[in-house]
Amino acid sequence: MAHFLKDKACVAGVGETRYTRGTDTTTLQDALLASSKALADAGLKPHDIDGIVSNAGLAPAPETLAANLGIENLRFAVGNTVGGGAGACAGLQIAALAIASGLARNVLMPVGWHSYSGLRVRKLGSEVDLTTVPGPIGATIADFYMPQGAMVPAHFYGWMATRYVQEYGVQPQAPAAVALAARKHAHLNPLAYMRGRPLTMEDYLNSRIISYPFRLNDCCLETDGACAIVMTSAEQARDLRKPPVFISGCAEGHPYPDDDFGGRADLLHIGLTDAAPKAFAMAEVTPADLDFAEVYDCFTYVVLIELEALGVCKRGEAPDFVRDGRIELGGELPILTHGGLLSEAHLAGAAHIVEAVRQLRRECGERQVRDAEVGVVTGWGDFGDGSIAILRR
Amino acid sequence: MKKTSGWPLPARMGLAAEFYQFCKLHELRFQRCTDCGTWRHLPRPICGSCGSFNYQWARSSGKGKVYSWITVAQPMLPAFSAAAPYTVPLVDMDEGVRMVALIEDTPPESMRIGMPVEVVFDDMTPEITVPRFRRAG
Numbered sequence: 081m082a083h084f085l086k087d088k089a090c091v092a093g094v095g096e097t098r099y100t101r102g103t104d105t106t107t108l109q110d111a112l113l114a115s116s117k118a119l120a121d122a123g124l125k126p127h128d129i130d131g132i133v134s135n136a137g138l139a140p141a142p143e144t145l146a147a148n149l150g151i152e153n154l155r156f157a158v159g160n161t162v163g164g165g166a167g168a169c170a171g172l173q174i175a176a177l178a179i180a181s182g183l184a185r186n187v188l189m190p191v192g193w194h195s196y197s198g199l200r201v202r203k204l205g206s207e208v209d210l211t212t213v214p215g216p217i218g219a220t221i222a223d224f225y226m227p228q229g230a231m232v233p234a235h236f237y238g239w240m241a242t243r244y245v246q247e248y249g250v251q252p253q254a255p256a257a258v259a260l261a262a263r264k265h266a267h268l269n270p271l272a273y274m275r276g277r278p279l280t281m282e283d284y285l286n287s288r289i290i291s292y293p294f295r296l297n298d299c300c301l302e303t304d305g306a307c308a309i310v311m312t313s314a315e316q317a318r319d320l321r322k323p324p325v326f327i328s329g330c331a332e333g334h335p336y337p338d339d340d341f342g343g344r345a346d347l348l349h350i351g352l353t354d355a356a357p358k359a360f361a362m363a364e365v366t367p368a369d370l371d372f373a374e375v376y377d378c379f380t381y382v383v384l385i386e387l388e389a390l391g392v393c394k395r396g397e398a399p400d401f402v403r404d405g406r407i408e409l410g411g412e413l414p415i416l417t418h419g420g421l422l423s424e425a426h427l428a429g430a431a432h433i434v435e436a437v438r439q440l441r442r443e444c445g446e447r448q449v450r451d452a453e454v455g456v457v458t459g460w461g462d463f464g465d466g467s468i469a470i471l472r473r
Numbered sequence: 474m475k476k477t478s479g480w481p482l483p484a485r486m487g488l489a490a491e492f493y494q495f496c497k498l499h500e501l502r503f504q505r506c507t508d509c510g511t512w513r514h515l516p517r518p519i520c521g522s523c524g525s526f527n528y529q530w531a532r533s534s535g536k537g538k539v540y541s542w543i544t545v546a547q548p549m550l551p552a553f554s555a556a557a558p559y560t561v562p563l564v565d566m567d568e569g570v571r572m573v574a575l576i577e578d579t580p581p582e583s584m585r586i587g588m589p590v591e592v593v594f595d596d597m598t599p600e601i602t603v604p605r606f607r608r609a610g
């Protein structure tokens with residue numbers, strides 16, 4: 081019997097601002113602009129929206145968004161989903177549940193983030209006080225990581241990446257293949273910040289080490305911008321402006337212990353390791369059915385490990401899998417067809433959903449995956465929380 | 474290892490304060506459940522294995538083996554500049570818990586999974602001592 085949530089909710093509208101480095105707008109302005117565009121794309125008006133899912137720190141609060149957009153009948157408001165970059169995909173699951181249960185008819189999910197112009201760790205100097213960081217990871221960092229010189233994702237995720245490199249003898253050409261695929265696709269995306277800025281294997285190999293094993297070109301961008309997604313029910317979507325994109329499968333997963341990245345028996349067992357099989361079972365498809373994969377790409381090495389967690393290849397085999405253009409457009413499984421966090425912009429995973437929707441509507445022009453029917457989006461956040469959504473047209 | 478002023482000190486919130494009180498005495502202690510015997514780190518009020526709230530601060534051998542590491546080349550705070558590049562391993566302690574601490578006097582290229590290390594104590598201020606690692610034997 082089919083899963084009760086399968087194909088019950090769909091994405092009806094998407095919208096985005098320009099993606100820049102440097103801005104004279106606020107994140108609220110950006111989130112409102114992206115939301116207005118997503119509503120127009122769906123053919124809905126603000127008064128049609130009765131649910132908002134947004135993630136604290138990555139978007140204005142639902143109450144603020146509703147007040148500004150003229151949403152008078154907000155009745156489902158989620159102000160936090162799950163850690164950082166896992167939140168957008170996890171939000172799809174929350175919205176799908178709300179819609180399938182009838183708690184909400186139409187749900188708006190914006191991300192507005194100025195990771196370039198807003199708060200940046202390097203600007204904080206020695207006054208950084210992580211005890212005030214909300215959520216499950218601040219206390220761990222403040223008490224046990226930062227006094228040892230480990231304080232940012234490049235450090236925490238680096239522990240996982242070094243273990244991966246050591247266990248499987250991973251050569252730098254493997255993460256480079258991810259960086260180069262993302263950049264190649266960004267050249268085909270008018271919104272991508274890195275469009276027209278070339279990256280070669282030589283450039284990659286010559287880029288400086290930020291924190292071993294990460295080179296500069298393993299790391300995602302910091303940018304300013306916003307994007308938004310509007311979700312509705314499968315029934316209502318039929319009457320809207322754009323063809324619906326269905327949430328066929330969704331799941332989230334949390335590695336144990338979730339508040340101590342370094343404390344896990346197996347650092348390569350990530351949240352997605354547990355979530356992916358559930359999402360594929362719900363969608364009744366297998367990794368072989370995927371036409372593309374928008375894999376959360378905060379760091380290239382994280383993408384390799386996520387591809388294995390997805391079941392696209394076996395553990396330790398991603399370095400082989402990503403060779404020979406297999407993850408590029410025209411290859412077996414194109415990834416990051418918009419350029420991702422590495423080469424488009426950092427929208428904390430929400431732009432991955434927007435891209436998947438546009439691919440499945442076949443609106444992507446020269447970067448269109450031919451005959452795209454089914455795609456996957458993943459999220460990764462905080463200390464390796466994972467989320468996944470399998471979308472189909 | 475050169476540590477300049479402004480090097481972050483532990484916040485010492487809740488049970489972490491107890492962990493660091495032992496460090497001040499140059500003793501590495503982890504919580505150990507007095508009902509099921511399970512060791513734990515990070516400090517927590519409850520045993521994740523059996524649900525007991527009873528524990529003692531049991532003495533660690535201070536010895537362990539490297540599970541993984543990073544070597545930070547680009548310092549994220551001015552205070553880290555003089556130390557960079559510095560290496561921060563994850564270590565499987567003999568007691569079965571995993572611990573993070575910067576390793577002193579060990580070149581990055583000599584780091585290996587399974588490399589034996591031992592704890593040393595770094596008196597950062599008269600009040601605050603933090604554990605570090607160094608290569609053992």
Ligand SMILES: [Zn+2]
Pocket residue numbers: 506507508509510511520521522523524525
């Ligand atoms: Zn116990």
